[in-house]
Amino acid sequence: MDLNTPNKNQIPATNPFSQFEDSPVFNYINNLSPIELVKSMHNGQAFNFPSFASPLSVFASPQLSSQSDARSFMRRDQFPEPSKPELLQSKEENDTSIGVFEAAQLTGLSVEHSECSTPANSSKGVITKLPGEHMELAIEEPDTLKYYCASPDDNIIMVPLKAIIEPQMAGDPNDRYCLRKSEKDLCKIGRTGQNEDEAGCDWVALISDVADILTLEPSIDEESAEKQKMVDPGTISFISNVLQAPQDNSEDSETSYYAGSSQQREIGEPGIQPVESGEQNEADQTPSVFSGTLPDKPIVNDAAAKVDIRGKSYQSSSKQHKIRRRCLLFEMGAHKKKLAFESSSSTSSQSDHMGASIEKHATPRTDKGKTLSALPGRGIGLHLNALTATSSGNAVKIETLASGKQEISQPPSPPAHMASGLDPVSKSLALITVETDSVPFDNEDKVMENVPQTSMVVTEEFGISSPKMKRQKFEYLGASSSSCKRCNCKRSKCLKLYCECFAAGLYCIEPCSCLECSNNPAHEDTVLETRRQIESRNPLAFAPKVIRNSDSVSEFGEETNKTPASARHKRGCNCKKSSCLKKYCECFQGGVGCSSYCRCEGCKNTFGCKNGVEENDLKWGESKIHENISNLNFLDIIEKGEDHPDLLVPSKDSRSPVHPQIPTSGQLSGSSLCDVGPSTKMRPIQRFRTNFFYHQPKYEKHLQVIPEDETPEILNRNCLPTSGVKSVSPNSKRVSPPHHGSGPSTTWRRGRKLILRSVSPSPSLNPPCEQ
DNA sequence: GAGTTTGAAACT
C-alpha cells in the first residue's frame, strides 16, 4: 500500500504543479481568479502540509478533530448533492483542471487512502470526486483535510473561505469557482501549512500507522476504524474520515463524534456514547462494554494484531493502553460469543445471554462511569463488578440497565461448560485480563480461577451454579475471596454488608441466589446511597477483609511470602465457638492467621494464632522503640492521642534489620500482616507501614477494590491505636476503627494526616513475614 | 434441601 508513503505523493506534486503553472490553461485560470495566485511552490507546500500537517495538529487536539469530523461528516453528505457532481463532471472535462490536479499529489494520496481503507466503498467520497475534481480537489481536499486535521488555523480559514466561495458558485463557471477556491485554499493552506513541517513528519508516521492498520487485512471498515481509534483519538477521526468511505454516513458521524470525544474516552469516562453506537464506538468503550456489536469479522489473529499495534503505538499511557487492549480483547470475546449466538441461535441460553448483555452493555457502561464519578473512590467495586460480570459472561443482571430496568432472568444456571471450564472465549479473556495490570481484582480472580496456573490467589467461580460450589472455592483466599462473591441474601436485598456481593463492592450477578436483590445496576442509586451510609458508619466497611502483606511487598520486587500468615484480617475475628477453625471465622476463611486484632476465644487457627505472640518481641521492641521513636514521622499520630500500643512494640523480625526506621526504610517487615504467629503483635510500626503500603496500587488492584476514601481509613485503622491498644490484651475488646475517636470524619482526617506525614517517598519493602 | 450453628453486621 502506498498509504505509508504519503510524502512520495507530496513530493511529485510540486513539480507537476509548477509545470502547469505556465500552461495556457493555468494562465486562463489565473485570469479568472481575482485572487492573487500563489506560487506553485507555495502551493505545493500548501497541499502537502496543510493536508498532512493539519491532521497532526488534529491528533494533538481531539477537540478540533471532533469539530473537523463533524464538518467532514456534513460535507460528505453534501457530496452527493446533484450540483456538485455536475460541477465535478464539467471540471473533469477540462484538461487544464485535470493537469493541475494531477499535479496535486494530494489527490492521489487521497485516492489511495480511500482505496486502501475501504475497498468496497472507496468509490465514494473522496475518491469519486478526486479523479475528476481537479479544482474540486483543491477545494475539497483541503477542506477535507482540514476537517480531519483541522488545526485551529485551518478551521478558521476554511470557514470564511467557503462563505466567500459558495456565493460565487452560483454565478461563475465551475472552473472559475473551483479555481478560486483552490487558490484561496492554497494560499491559506500555504500559510498555515508552512509552519507545520514537523506536523508533516508526524503525518507520515500517521500514514504508516494507517498502512499498518490497513495491512492487517480482512479487517472491516469498522475494525479498521476501531484500530484507528486505538491508535490515537485524533488519528481516529482522520483515518476514519479519510480511509473510510462514506458508505455509512451515520457511521461516519459517529466515528467523528467519537474522535471528537476522544478525550473523554481517554479518561475512561463513558462519555456520551450512543447506546447503539456500533462497533467502533464500543471498541473504545471500557471493558464493561465488550459489546456484541463488534464487527463480525474480528478474527483472533486480527485481534492480536490490533493489540500489538496498540501496544506499540501507545506506550505513553500504558494503563489506558492496557485497558483498551483488554477492552478490545473482551470485545473479541464478546464478539465471538455473539457470533456463536448468531450462528447457533438455537442453543444456548448462554449465547443468548451473552448476546443480550453485549448489546446492552453500552448503557451499563455509562452507568458505571457515573458511578465512578459520582462516587469518587467509591463504587469502584461496583464498577469493576460490571466488568467482571461482563467478562464472565454471567453479567445478565447488568443488562437491566441497558434494557431499561428490564430484568433479564439469568439462565437457570451457568452452562455446564462454564462450571467445568471456561469456554474458549472466557479463557482467552481471562488470560488477557491477567496480562493487564489494570484488571480489577474481581475480574482477576475469575481469571485466576479459570486459569489456575497463573493465579496467585484462586477465588470465586466463573460461573458456578451452586452457591456451595462457589463458596468452596473461597477457601484460602483472604481478601481475594471477598472480591468475587455470590450471595444468597433473602432479606437484606443485598444492600447490607451481610451480602457478600455488596460487601465486596460488587453488583450481584447471575450466580447469586438472592431474593429481591437491589444490588444491581438498575438500583444503582440505591446501592450507592446505601454504600455511602454504610461507609459513613464504617469507612472500612468495604475495605478488603483480609489484608495481604505479601502482595504489597512483592509489588516492590521483593520476593515475598505468600502464605496466609503474611496476611491478616483487617478487623480480626470474634469467634467464640469455632476456635477459628471453621469458616465461620473470617480469618480462617480468609486463609490468614488470627492477629492481635482478633478477639477470638480458644483460637486454634491453623494459619496462625495470636496467642503465639512472643515475649521477646515485646522486650526487643521496647529497646528499639526508644531508639527509633524519634525517627518516626508519624509521631504526630501518637501525639494526637493515637498512641498505638503496638507502636511501642516494634517488630523483632530478623529480616527487618532496620525496621525501627519506619519512615525511611522499607525494611520493616510486613509484619503487620504477619500478626499470626510469634511476631504477630510485635510490629506495630511495621504494621503501620505495611498497611500503608497495602494501599499501594498493585495490592489493591489484586485483592480488592478499595474506595479511595477508604485508604486513609485503613491507614488510620492501622496506624491508630484503636484496635491496637486493646488488641494487645487478648481479652480486651478491640475498638473497631470506625468507631474510634470522634467518628468517621475524625478518623478520616487523621488518616489523611498520617498519609501526608508518614508516607515514604520510596516504596517500602516489606520483608516477607515469617511466622 | 432443611435445619442448625455461627459470627458479622446492624440496631438500640
Next chain:
DNA sequence: CAGTTTCAAACTC
C-alpha cells in the same frame, strides 16, 4: 459503647 437482634454463610444431617 455494650447489649441485642438480624442476617446470611457455614455447617450438619
